[in-house]
Amino acid sequence: MMRYDSGMTTGIKIRPPSPRRGQAPQGRKPVITREDLITAALKLVGPNRSVSTLSLREVAREAGIAPNSFYRHFRDVDELAIALIDQAGRSLRKIIGEARYRAASGRSIVRSSVETFMEQLSADEKLLHIVLREGTVGSEAFKQAVERELHSFEEELCVDLIRLAELNKLPIYEPQLVAKAITRLVFAMGTAAMDLPPDRHPELIEDMVKILRMIMVGTQTMAREGIVAD
Amino acid sequence: MMRYDSGMTTGIKIRPPSPRRGQAPQGRKPVITREDLITAALKLVGPNRSVSTLSLREVAREAGIAPNSFYRHFRDVDELAIALIDQAGRSLRKIIGEARYRAASGRSIVRSSVETFMEQLSADEKLLHIVLREGTVGSEAFKQAVERELHSFEEELCVDLIRLAELNKLPIYEPQLVAKAITRLVFAMGTAAMDLPPDRHPELIEDMVKILRMIMVGTQTMAREGIVAD
DNA sequence: CATTTGTCTATACAACTGTATATTAATGAT
DNA sequence: ATCATTAATATACAGTTGTATAGACAAATG
Incomplete structure (x- = not known):
């Protein structure tokens, strides 16, 4: 399932924080780990933001990777969420x-x-x-x-x-x-x-x-x- | 925040059920009540579907109305969710x-x-x-x-x-x-x-x-x- | 060295999203 | 009847989404 935010600043659907990575994209990452994705997801969730509202692309964005690389470690975001619980x-x-x-x-x-x-x-x-x-x-x-x-x-x-x-x-x-x-x-x-x-x-x-x-x-x-x- | 499901059938992000209204759209509704929207939302949420994942358009779709009519009763989906809790x-x-x-x-x-x-x-x-x-x-x-x-x-x-x-x-x-x-x-x-x-x-x-x-x-x-x- | 394999990124597609503006239809007042 | 107001719909826009395919790059192999 996709999540989409077109600028809403109120409501239970919180605007995803803009990625703060300072510089321009740094080119290809040498390696992308499962932990990168877990860390990225943890940055996004909180008391106002359920894991069920996470989108694959925003996790990828937060991790600084291309969306398609997500599939190297997880089948979908649910699988990532379950990994969070296991941890x-x-x-x-x-x-x-x-x-x-x-x-x-x-x-x-x-x-x-x-x-x-x-x-x-x-x-x-x-x-x-x-x-x-x-x-x-x-x-x-x-x-x-x-x-x-x-x-x-x-x-x-x-x-x-x-x-x-x-x-x-x-x-x-x-x-x-x-x-x-x-x-x-x-x-x-x-x-x-x-x-x-x-x-x-x-x-x-x-x-x-x-x-x-x-x-x-x-x-x-x-x-x-x-x-x-x- | 928007929610979008592009056909995922697994995961915590459940595909929104297709609206089942049988016929073609019936034209303009004479009146749209707040209760129509509440009822529509209740049809969409459940043990596998959090209110935080509802999109304005799918609620409107479920209620059989145009998306913009939603704003006649609620500022956004969060306000609808709060109305659900109050009820x-x-x-x-x-x-x-x-x-x-x-x-x-x-x-x-x-x-x-x-x-x-x-x-x-x-x-x-x-x-x-x-x-x-x-x-x-x-x-x-x-x-x-x-x-x-x-x-x-x-x-x-x-x-x-x-x-x-x-x-x-x-x-x-x-x-x-x-x-x-x-x-x-x-x-x-x-x-x-x-x-x-x-x-x-x-x-x-x-x-x-x-x-x-x-x-x-x-x-x-x-x-x-x-x-x-x- | 050249080739193969593995991994990451880029591009593309079709669909969705919230919300703005324009249009249409219904209702009420005169 | 006409006109004004209200309410509902249609259209549009700019953005997002998951995922597929193609391309690029790095490492391993012969």
């Missing part, structure tokens, strides 16, 4: 690893995990932002790529929840659902946080910590006493 | 009203609310789907429209949570955060449910009920005992 999976796994590392420091695990997550987000990981923002509209392949990363994150988190519960001799009710809830919440609230100024982030971190604690208390209480709330 | 707000308020009505029936409130929500979703409310699927990428005005509806929903839910807590003489910790958590979770899981076959919905409803119960137990326990979970 974002690495960032998610990095978050988990870092949270595990910090969990060993003896501080509050909920808080340190939330802070870890938010720090990584604030480090302007474009890839992370994409997987958080996108994923509910797009090709089936694209949505599945996002869903895969989400589920992978959930599963890792679930393993951690169970391990920690055993370590601390605490009960846990439905750990998989707990992991799902935490993942969905943290992703949704993390996404919202990205639209707010950084001085609002501590407040949001507090909110997230409180909510996650409610969930933890709830799961422990329900496991221990079988309480059913209405 | 979706009505559907959300309808859900809350229905949930309140059913809450009076004496059944489990969590379950009946979740079932109400899912029934309304399954009734193929295109508008609802949009507000659930979109909202994290787009123009600032668009995202704010979505956020407004989310917050409105949260506030109504918060009022209900407090009222029910008092009615049942139960404590509640941080009702606003509870409402936020519930809203975010239900919306995220509702969105995911829409991508699954209907025979999976009961299972998903069970999951949602369990998660919401955990949150309720957590908030009540924390209010009652000041427990802090890690």
Whole structure:
């Protein structure tokens, strides 16, 4: 699908930024890598610009290549978008690893995990932002790529929840659902946080910590006493 | 911004469906309403097609009008998208009203609310789907429209949570955060449910009920005992 | 060295886009 | 009935789009 912008400066269809490459075209590039295209795409997407609105030609333009060279690495822009999501999976796994590392420091695990997550987000990981923002509209392949990363994150988190519960001799009710809830919440609230100024982030971190604690208390209480709330 | 599909049948950029109006153009329409355009847009968007990819001309085409007539009702497609979100707000308020009505029936409130929500979703409310699927990428005005509806929903839910807590003489910790958590979770899981076959919905409803119960137990326990979970 | 292969760019095509201007048709006022 | 106003359509323009084909260039091979 093509995208076309004839000068609109308002609306959800944002005018693509003009390529800023300073000089005239530099002639033939010696080699064009897949990473060139990924980097170019990342420059184009953002909170106001969905990957689903990217056009092949503007990615090529941003990368400083001829449009036809795009096909050396990707079949179409959807395939590039899916590659972005796959790469974002690495960032998610990095978050988990870092949270595990910090969990060993003896501080509050909920808080340190939330802070870890938010720090990584604030480090302007474009890839992370994409997987958080996108994923509910797009090709089936694209949505599945996002869903895969989400589920992978959930599963890792679930393993951690169970391990920690055993370590601390605490009960846990439905750990998989707990992991799902935490993942969905943290992703949704993390996404919202990205639209707010950084001085609002501590407040949001507090909110997230409180909510996650409610969930933890709830799961422990329900496991221990079988309480059913209405 | 323009969207153009030159025959791609894969990828997140889906080929716009050909207008199916059977006959030749019927000449001048006596009157064109805003609703005509909204209806046309709703026909074009879906799980694989974001509002951010709509072009003015394809909406006009779908509505059977000349492109220039679009400007009689909307400044641009973003304004149309925001109108969709505003209308979706009505559907959300309808859900809350229905949930309140059913809450009076004496059944489990969590379950009946979740079932109400899912029934309304399954009734193929295109508008609802949009507000659930979109909202994290787009123009600032668009995202704010979505956020407004989310917050409105949260506030109504918060009022209900407090009222029910008092009615049942139960404590509640941080009702606003509870409402936020519930809203975010239900919306995220509702969105995911829409991508699954209907025979999976009961299972998903069970999951949602369990998660919401955990949150309720957590908030009540924390209010009652000041427990802090890690 | 010449030739072949691989890679990148240029050109072309047919289609689309948003929006401006001109034209046409319908409605309301006189 | 005529005329003015409003609303819808037609036409035009300049730009974009994905992709096909041709051309140019660099590296590898014999």
